[in-house]
Amino acid sequence: MEQFSISRRALIASLAAAGSLSLAACGNNAAEGSAAGSAASAGDASYKIGVLQLTEHGALDQSNEGFVDALKDAGISEDCIDQQNAQNDQSACQTIAQTLVNDGDDLIYAIGTPAAQAVAGATSDIPIVGCAITDYAESGLVKSNDEPGGNLTGSSDMTPVADQIDLLQQLLPDAKTVALLFCSAEANSEIQIKMAEDALDTAGIAHDRYTVSSSNEIQQVVESMVGKADAIYAPTDNTIAAGMATVAMVANQNGLPTIVGCDTMVEDGGLASYSVNYYDLGYKAGKMAVKILQDGEDPATMPIEYLSSDECTLIVNQETADALGVDISGLDNPKIV
DSSP: OHHHHHHHHHHHHHHHHHHHHHHHTTBSOGGGTOOHHHHHHHTOOBOOEEEEESOOSHHHHHHHHHHHHHHHHTTOOGGGEEEEEOTTOHHHHHHHHHHHHHTTOSEEEEESHHHHHHHHHHOSSSOEEEEEESOTTTTTSSSOSSOOOSSEEEEEOOOOHHHHHHHHHHHOTTOOEEEEEEETTOHHHHHHHHHHHHHHHHHTOEEEEEEESSGGGHHHHHHTTTTTOSEEEEOSOHHHHHTHHHHHHHHHHTTOOEEESSHHHHHTTOOEEEEOOHHHHHHHHHHHHHHHHHHOOOGGGOOOBOOOGGGOEEEEOHHHHHHHTOOOTTSSSOEEO
Protein backbone atom coordinates (compact mmCIF):
# COMPACT_ATOMS: atom_id res chain seq x y z
CA MET A 1 0.00 0.00 0.00
CA GLU A 2 2.84 2.38 0.91
CA GLN A 3 4.60 1.53 -2.37
CA PHE A 4 1.41 2.47 -4.30
CA SER A 5 1.12 5.79 -2.41
CA ILE A 6 4.71 6.71 -3.20
CA SER A 7 4.20 5.89 -6.88
CA ARG A 8 0.98 7.87 -6.94
CA ARG A 9 2.67 10.87 -5.30
CA ALA A 10 5.50 10.64 -7.82
CA LEU A 11 3.02 10.56 -10.68
CA ILE A 12 1.15 13.61 -9.37
CA ALA A 13 4.42 15.50 -8.93
CA SER A 14 5.46 14.56 -12.44
CA LEU A 15 2.18 15.76 -13.92
CA ALA A 16 2.39 19.00 -11.97
CA ALA A 17 5.88 19.62 -13.28
CA ALA A 18 4.71 18.98 -16.81
CA GLY A 19 1.85 21.44 -16.31
CA SER A 20 4.24 24.09 -15.08
CA LEU A 21 6.42 23.64 -18.14
CA SER A 22 3.40 23.88 -20.43
CA LEU A 23 2.28 27.12 -18.85
CA ALA A 24 5.78 28.50 -18.91
CA ALA A 25 6.05 27.90 -22.63
CA CYS A 26 3.86 30.96 -23.17
CA GLY A 27 5.92 33.09 -20.78
CA ASN A 28 7.30 36.49 -21.76
CA ASN A 29 10.87 35.93 -20.59
CA ALA A 30 12.28 34.58 -23.84
CA ALA A 31 14.29 37.75 -24.47
CA GLU A 32 16.25 37.05 -21.27
CA GLY A 33 16.95 33.51 -22.40
CA SER A 34 15.59 31.89 -19.21
CA ALA A 35 14.40 28.32 -19.28
CA ALA A 36 10.74 27.45 -19.10
CA GLY A 37 11.10 26.07 -15.60
CA SER A 38 12.67 29.32 -14.41
CA ALA A 39 9.81 31.25 -15.96
CA ALA A 40 7.30 29.19 -14.03
CA SER A 41 9.10 29.74 -10.76
CA ALA A 42 9.34 33.46 -11.44
CA GLY A 43 5.61 33.64 -12.05
CA ASP A 44 5.83 35.34 -15.48
CA ALA A 45 2.48 36.01 -17.14
CA SER A 46 1.38 34.01 -20.16
CA TYR A 47 0.74 35.59 -23.52
CA LYS A 48 -2.58 35.34 -25.31
CA ILE A 49 -2.13 35.97 -29.02
CA GLY A 50 -5.07 35.96 -31.40
CA VAL A 51 -4.73 35.39 -35.15
CA LEU A 52 -7.44 36.42 -37.59
CA GLN A 53 -6.75 35.21 -41.14
CA LEU A 54 -9.11 36.46 -43.82
CA THR A 55 -9.27 33.26 -45.86
CA GLU A 56 -7.32 30.18 -46.88
CA HIS A 57 -4.91 30.47 -49.77
CA GLY A 58 -1.19 29.92 -50.16
CA ALA A 59 0.05 33.47 -49.62
CA LEU A 60 -1.96 34.08 -46.46
CA ASP A 61 -1.10 30.62 -45.14
CA GLN A 62 2.59 31.43 -45.61
CA SER A 63 2.10 34.77 -43.81
CA ASN A 64 0.65 32.83 -40.90
CA GLU A 65 3.43 30.26 -40.89
CA GLY A 66 6.18 32.90 -40.95
CA PHE A 67 4.57 34.79 -38.06
CA VAL A 68 4.31 31.67 -35.90
CA ASP A 69 7.92 30.70 -36.63
CA ALA A 70 9.15 34.16 -35.62
CA LEU A 71 7.36 33.84 -32.28
CA LYS A 72 8.73 30.34 -31.75
CA ASP A 73 12.25 31.54 -32.54
CA ALA A 74 11.78 34.15 -29.80
CA GLY A 75 10.77 31.46 -27.31
CA ILE A 76 7.00 31.96 -27.49
CA SER A 77 5.09 28.71 -27.76
CA GLU A 78 2.58 28.05 -30.51
CA ASP A 79 0.22 26.95 -27.72
CA CYS A 80 -0.24 30.65 -26.88
CA ILE A 81 -1.81 31.35 -30.28
CA ASP A 82 -5.54 31.22 -30.99
CA GLN A 83 -5.89 30.62 -34.75
CA GLN A 84 -9.11 31.83 -36.42
CA ASN A 85 -10.05 31.93 -40.12
CA ALA A 86 -12.97 34.00 -41.48
CA GLN A 87 -13.25 32.04 -44.77
CA ASN A 88 -13.41 35.32 -46.72
CA ASP A 89 -16.60 36.41 -44.93
CA GLN A 90 -16.59 40.02 -43.71
CA SER A 91 -19.27 39.44 -41.09
CA ALA A 92 -17.23 36.52 -39.75
CA CYS A 93 -14.20 38.82 -39.59
CA GLN A 94 -16.11 41.21 -37.37
CA THR A 95 -17.45 38.45 -35.13
CA ILE A 96 -14.05 36.82 -34.68
CA ALA A 97 -12.37 40.17 -34.09
CA GLN A 98 -14.80 41.00 -31.30
CA THR A 99 -14.30 37.57 -29.76
CA LEU A 100 -10.52 37.97 -29.71
CA VAL A 101 -10.89 41.39 -28.10
CA ASN A 102 -13.33 40.04 -25.52
CA ASP A 103 -10.85 37.27 -24.72
CA GLY A 104 -8.40 39.94 -23.58
CA ASP A 105 -5.61 39.00 -25.98
CA ASP A 106 -2.23 40.64 -25.47
CA LEU A 107 -1.78 41.05 -29.23
CA ILE A 108 -3.79 40.27 -32.36
CA TYR A 109 -2.27 39.34 -35.70
CA ALA A 110 -4.50 40.27 -38.65
CA ILE A 111 -3.78 38.70 -42.05
CA GLY A 112 -5.43 40.59 -44.93
CA THR A 113 -6.92 44.08 -45.09
CA PRO A 114 -10.53 43.19 -44.20
CA ALA A 115 -9.28 41.22 -41.20
CA ALA A 116 -7.17 44.15 -40.00
CA GLN A 117 -10.05 46.60 -40.53
CA ALA A 118 -12.35 44.37 -38.47
CA VAL A 119 -9.87 44.11 -35.59
CA ALA A 120 -9.06 47.83 -35.70
CA GLY A 121 -12.78 48.55 -35.47
CA ALA A 122 -13.08 46.33 -32.41
CA THR A 123 -10.25 47.73 -30.27
CA SER A 124 -8.08 50.80 -29.94
CA ASP A 125 -6.16 49.36 -26.97
CA ILE A 126 -4.87 45.88 -27.86
CA PRO A 127 -1.77 46.00 -30.09
CA ILE A 128 -2.47 44.79 -33.64
CA VAL A 129 0.12 43.61 -36.15
CA GLY A 130 -1.03 43.23 -39.74
CA CYS A 131 0.30 41.40 -42.77
CA ALA A 132 -0.64 40.84 -46.44
CA ILE A 133 -1.83 44.46 -46.61
CA THR A 134 -0.61 46.65 -49.46
CA ASP A 135 -1.05 50.20 -48.18
CA TYR A 136 -2.03 50.68 -44.54
CA ALA A 137 -2.63 54.42 -44.84
CA GLU A 138 -4.76 54.17 -47.99
CA SER A 139 -6.80 51.43 -46.29
CA GLY A 140 -7.54 53.73 -43.34
CA LEU A 141 -5.66 51.55 -40.85
CA VAL A 142 -2.99 54.06 -39.82
CA LYS A 143 -2.43 57.81 -39.93
CA SER A 144 0.65 57.32 -42.09
CA ASN A 145 2.83 54.38 -43.07
CA ASP A 146 5.86 56.04 -41.48
CA GLU A 147 4.11 56.99 -38.22
CA PRO A 148 1.06 54.75 -37.65
CA GLY A 149 -0.07 56.77 -34.64
CA GLY A 150 -2.38 54.17 -33.10
CA ASN A 151 -2.39 50.59 -31.89
CA LEU A 152 -1.75 49.00 -35.29
CA THR A 153 1.37 48.39 -37.39
CA GLY A 154 2.68 45.57 -39.57
CA SER A 155 4.37 44.46 -42.78
CA SER A 156 3.22 45.38 -46.28
CA ASP A 157 2.93 43.11 -49.30
CA MET A 158 3.37 46.00 -51.73
CA THR A 159 4.52 44.22 -54.87
CA PRO A 160 6.72 45.61 -57.66
CA VAL A 161 3.75 46.20 -59.99
CA ALA A 162 5.75 48.13 -62.60
CA ASP A 163 8.28 45.28 -62.74
CA GLN A 164 5.43 42.81 -63.19
CA ILE A 165 4.13 44.81 -66.16
CA ASP A 166 7.68 44.90 -67.56
CA LEU A 167 7.71 41.11 -67.21
CA LEU A 168 4.43 40.91 -69.12
CA GLN A 169 5.97 42.95 -71.95
CA GLN A 170 9.08 40.78 -72.00
CA LEU A 171 7.20 37.48 -72.15
CA LEU A 172 4.30 38.71 -74.28
CA PRO A 173 5.69 41.39 -76.62
CA ASP A 174 2.71 41.11 -78.97
CA ALA A 175 0.09 41.79 -76.27
CA LYS A 176 -2.04 44.76 -77.28
CA THR A 177 -4.79 44.62 -74.62
CA VAL A 178 -4.52 43.44 -71.01
CA ALA A 179 -7.46 42.39 -68.84
CA LEU A 180 -7.09 43.57 -65.24
CA LEU A 181 -8.74 41.02 -62.95
CA PHE A 182 -9.54 41.79 -59.30
CA CYS A 183 -12.23 41.83 -56.62
CA SER A 184 -14.11 45.12 -56.41
CA ALA A 185 -14.42 44.80 -52.63
CA GLU A 186 -10.66 44.85 -51.96
CA ALA A 187 -9.18 48.31 -51.47
CA ASN A 188 -5.60 47.11 -51.80
CA SER A 189 -6.38 45.55 -55.16
CA GLU A 190 -7.65 48.92 -56.38
CA ILE A 191 -4.31 50.47 -55.40
CA GLN A 192 -2.34 47.87 -57.35
CA ILE A 193 -4.66 48.08 -60.37
CA LYS A 194 -4.11 51.85 -60.58
CA MET A 195 -0.35 51.24 -60.50
CA ALA A 196 -0.72 48.63 -63.27
CA GLU A 197 -2.80 51.03 -65.36
CA ASP A 198 -0.12 53.71 -65.03
CA ALA A 199 2.57 51.24 -66.12
CA LEU A 200 0.48 49.99 -69.05
CA ASP A 201 -0.28 53.55 -70.14
CA THR A 202 3.43 54.33 -70.13
CA ALA A 203 4.04 51.23 -72.24
CA GLY A 204 1.24 52.15 -74.65
CA ILE A 205 -0.74 48.99 -73.93
CA ALA A 206 -4.55 49.13 -73.74
CA HIS A 207 -6.29 47.72 -70.69
CA ASP A 208 -9.76 46.95 -69.37
CA ARG A 209 -10.98 46.22 -65.86
CA TYR A 210 -12.76 42.94 -65.07
CA THR A 211 -14.09 42.71 -61.53
CA VAL A 212 -15.72 40.05 -59.38
CA SER A 213 -17.56 40.49 -56.10
CA SER A 214 -17.07 36.88 -55.00
CA SER A 215 -15.25 33.73 -56.04
CA ASN A 216 -18.45 32.40 -57.60
CA GLU A 217 -18.10 34.92 -60.44
CA ILE A 218 -14.50 34.13 -61.41
CA GLN A 219 -15.12 31.56 -64.13
CA GLN A 220 -17.77 33.64 -65.90
CA VAL A 221 -15.69 36.82 -65.76
CA VAL A 222 -12.54 35.14 -67.10
CA GLU A 223 -14.57 33.52 -69.89
CA SER A 224 -15.83 36.99 -70.83
CA MET A 225 -12.25 38.08 -71.59
CA VAL A 226 -11.76 35.55 -74.37
CA GLY A 227 -11.41 37.32 -77.71
CA LYS A 228 -11.13 40.71 -76.02
CA ALA A 229 -7.73 40.52 -74.31
CA ASP A 230 -4.30 39.13 -75.13
CA ALA A 231 -3.21 38.64 -71.51
CA ILE A 232 -4.44 38.95 -67.94
CA TYR A 233 -2.90 40.79 -65.02
CA ALA A 234 -4.12 39.85 -61.51
CA PRO A 235 -2.60 41.57 -58.44
CA THR A 236 -2.28 40.10 -54.94
CA ASP A 237 -6.04 39.97 -54.55
CA ASN A 238 -7.31 37.53 -51.91
CA THR A 239 -10.43 36.50 -53.80
CA ILE A 240 -8.54 35.93 -57.05
CA ALA A 241 -5.65 34.20 -55.27
CA ALA A 242 -8.03 31.82 -53.51
CA GLY A 243 -9.69 31.06 -56.87
CA MET A 244 -6.50 31.02 -58.94
CA ALA A 245 -6.97 27.40 -60.01
CA THR A 246 -10.23 28.42 -61.70
CA VAL A 247 -8.60 31.48 -63.32
CA ALA A 248 -5.77 29.32 -64.67
CA MET A 249 -8.08 26.58 -65.91
CA VAL A 250 -10.16 28.97 -68.05
CA ALA A 251 -7.31 31.27 -69.09
CA ASN A 252 -4.87 28.56 -70.09
CA GLN A 253 -7.49 26.62 -72.02
CA ASN A 254 -8.20 29.76 -74.02
CA GLY A 255 -4.60 30.83 -74.61
CA LEU A 256 -4.66 33.76 -72.18
CA PRO A 257 -1.33 34.10 -70.32
CA THR A 258 -1.75 35.43 -66.78
CA ILE A 259 0.86 37.57 -65.03
CA VAL A 260 0.06 37.52 -61.32
CA GLY A 261 0.93 39.29 -58.11
CA CYS A 262 2.62 36.55 -56.09
CA ASP A 263 4.40 33.22 -56.19
CA THR A 264 1.53 31.08 -54.89
CA MET A 265 -0.65 32.27 -57.77
CA VAL A 266 2.05 31.08 -60.17
CA GLU A 267 2.14 27.75 -58.39
CA ASP A 268 -1.63 27.51 -58.90
CA GLY A 269 -1.36 27.90 -62.67
CA GLY A 270 -0.46 31.52 -63.43
CA LEU A 271 2.33 32.08 -65.94
CA ALA A 272 4.78 34.25 -64.02
CA SER A 273 5.35 36.88 -61.36
CA TYR A 274 7.96 39.10 -59.83
CA SER A 275 6.92 38.29 -56.28
CA VAL A 276 7.40 39.10 -52.64
CA ASN A 277 7.74 36.12 -50.30
CA TYR A 278 4.78 35.88 -47.95
CA TYR A 279 6.56 33.66 -45.45
CA ASP A 280 9.23 36.35 -45.11
CA LEU A 281 6.51 38.99 -44.70
CA GLY A 282 4.90 36.94 -41.95
CA TYR A 283 8.23 36.42 -40.25
CA LYS A 284 8.88 40.17 -40.39
CA ALA A 285 5.47 40.78 -38.81
CA GLY A 286 6.25 38.20 -36.15
CA LYS A 287 9.48 39.98 -35.23
CA MET A 288 7.48 43.19 -34.87
CA ALA A 289 5.06 41.38 -32.54
CA VAL A 290 7.98 40.14 -30.44
CA LYS A 291 9.26 43.71 -30.08
CA ILE A 292 5.83 44.78 -28.83
CA LEU A 293 5.36 41.85 -26.45
CA GLN A 294 8.86 41.44 -25.08
CA ASP A 295 10.48 44.85 -25.52
CA GLY A 296 7.44 47.04 -24.88
CA GLU A 297 7.64 48.88 -28.21
CA ASP A 298 4.63 50.99 -29.19
CA PRO A 299 2.85 50.21 -32.50
CA ALA A 300 2.15 53.94 -32.86
CA THR A 301 5.85 54.62 -33.47
CA MET A 302 6.71 51.48 -35.47
CA PRO A 303 6.72 52.26 -39.22
CA ILE A 304 5.15 49.83 -41.66
CA GLU A 305 7.85 47.46 -42.88
CA TYR A 306 8.48 46.26 -46.43
CA LEU A 307 10.55 43.69 -48.27
CA SER A 308 13.21 45.32 -50.43
CA SER A 309 13.22 44.85 -54.20
CA ASP A 310 16.22 42.52 -54.00
CA GLU A 311 14.15 40.24 -51.75
CA CYS A 312 11.60 39.67 -54.54
CA THR A 313 11.69 36.54 -56.69
CA LEU A 314 11.14 36.03 -60.41
CA ILE A 315 9.02 32.88 -60.66
CA VAL A 316 7.63 31.02 -63.68
CA ASN A 317 5.28 28.05 -64.08
CA GLN A 318 6.99 25.85 -66.67
CA GLU A 319 3.92 23.70 -67.37
CA THR A 320 1.82 26.80 -68.04
CA ALA A 321 4.50 28.32 -70.26
CA ASP A 322 4.71 25.10 -72.27
CA ALA A 323 0.92 24.88 -72.63
CA LEU A 324 0.73 28.48 -73.85
CA GLY A 325 3.82 28.30 -76.04
CA VAL A 326 5.54 31.13 -74.18
CA ASP A 327 9.33 31.28 -74.49
CA ILE A 328 10.93 31.91 -71.10
CA SER A 329 14.54 31.39 -72.22
CA GLY A 330 15.25 35.12 -72.13
CA LEU A 331 14.53 35.45 -68.42
CA ASP A 332 17.45 35.90 -66.04
CA ASN A 333 17.62 32.93 -63.66
CA PRO A 334 13.92 32.55 -62.78
CA LYS A 335 12.63 30.16 -60.15
CA ILE A 336 10.79 27.40 -62.03
CA VAL A 337 7.77 25.65 -60.54
